[in-house]
Amino acid sequence: MADKIKDAKIIFVVGGPGSGKGTQCEKVVEKYGYTHLSSGDLLRAEVASGSERGKQLQAIMQKGELVPLDTVLDMIKDAMIAKADVSKGYLIDGYPREVKQGEEFEKKIGAPALLLYIDAKSETMVQRLLKRGQTSGRADDNEETIKKRLDLYYKATEPVIAFYESRGIVRKIDSELPVDEVFKQVSQAIDKLK
Numbered sequence: 001m002a003d004k005i006k007d008a009k010i011i012f013v014v015g016g017p018g019s020g021k022g023t024q025c026e027k028v029v030e031k032y033g034y035t036h037l038s039s040g041d042l043l044r045a046e047v048a049s050g051s052e053r054g055k056q057l058q059a060i061m062q063k064g065e066l067v068p069l070d071t072v073l074d075m076i077k078d079a080m081i082a083k084a085d086v087s088k089g090y091l092i093d094g095y096p097r098e099v100k101q102g103e104e105f106e107k108k109i110g111a112p113a114l115l116l117y118i119d120a121k122s123e124t125m126v127q128r129l130l131k132r133g134q135t136s137g138r139a140d141d142n143e144e145t146i147k148k149r150l151d152l153y154y155k156a157t158e159p160v161i162a163f164y165e166s167r168g169i170v171r172k173i174d175s176e177l178p179v180d181e182v183f184k185q186v187s188q189a190i191d192k193l194k
């Protein structure tokens with residue numbers, strides 16, 4: 001089954017909470033027809049299902065901690081396989097969160113062709129998340145959990161960028177600019193893939 005997705009283009013979308021990953025991924029879907037898989041959205045769907053596993057996930061996410069690696073990876077893999085016949089490529093949003101997650105992904109699925117590093121200042125991310133929190137209904141868009149998510153991002157996720165930099169596949173995107181300007185940079189990076 002996993003063979004089906006071996007040749008598909010895989011793009012990791014990495015950046016801090018509120019940096020604009022989801023916003024840019026939506027635009028990539030529109031322009032390029034890639035399949036967008038947000039690991040956070042997959043987890044929130046499991047929580048919304050009300051399953052026993054969802055309840056455990058909810059508790060972890062509310063604290064801003066990382067859920068067990070295998071849980072997320074299995075969800076991503078299943079979602080990729082489900083779209084294998086129609087997909088030109090995959091945007092893997094919010095994953096890997098730590099170097100180990102990247103290594104496991106490559107063992108079980110395949111290597112990324114590109115890593116989009118969506119970069120914004122921490123103050124910018126906090127402001128965006130507090131604003132999003134007014135309407136998102138997300139249990140983790142509150143001041144206390146935002147701080148924990150940011151800390152974890154700098155500690156665990158930033159090393160992911162250095163890890164892939166040595167392979168030359170990282171494109172740093174300045175996400176302080178207006179959405180369309182950010183998307184220009186994203187488009188340039190994807191166009192180079194072809």
Ligand SMILES: Nc1ccn([C@@H]2O[C@H](COP(=O)(O)OP(=O)(O)OP(=O)(O)O)[C@@H](O)[C@H]2O)c(=O)n1
Pocket residue numbers: 015016017018021022039040041043060061062064065066067068072093094095096097140149
């Ligand atoms: N690979 C992942 C992705 C998400 N999570 C959990 O799901 C939460 C929300 O993830 P996500 O939606 O990706 O959040 P952020 O990147 O913080 O922000 P955004 O949702 O806006 O992308 C994380 O804090 C974490 O608890 C996780 O453990 N492992």
Ligand SMILES: Nc1nc2c(ncn2[C@@H]2O[C@H](COP(=O)(O)OP(=O)(O)O)[C@@H](O)[C@H]2O)c(=O)[nH]1
Pocket residue numbers: 015016017018019020021022023024128129131132175176177178179180182
């Ligand atoms: N000003 C500005 N706001 C943005 C930009 N990108 C995203 N936002 C806003 O920031 C918030 C977080 O964006 P989102 O895409 O959910 O970020 P994610 O957490 O990285 O997935 C949302 O409320 C967006 O509307 C941008 O380039 N400029």
Ligand SMILES: [Mg+2]
Pocket residue numbers: 021022038040
């Ligand atoms: Mg998001």
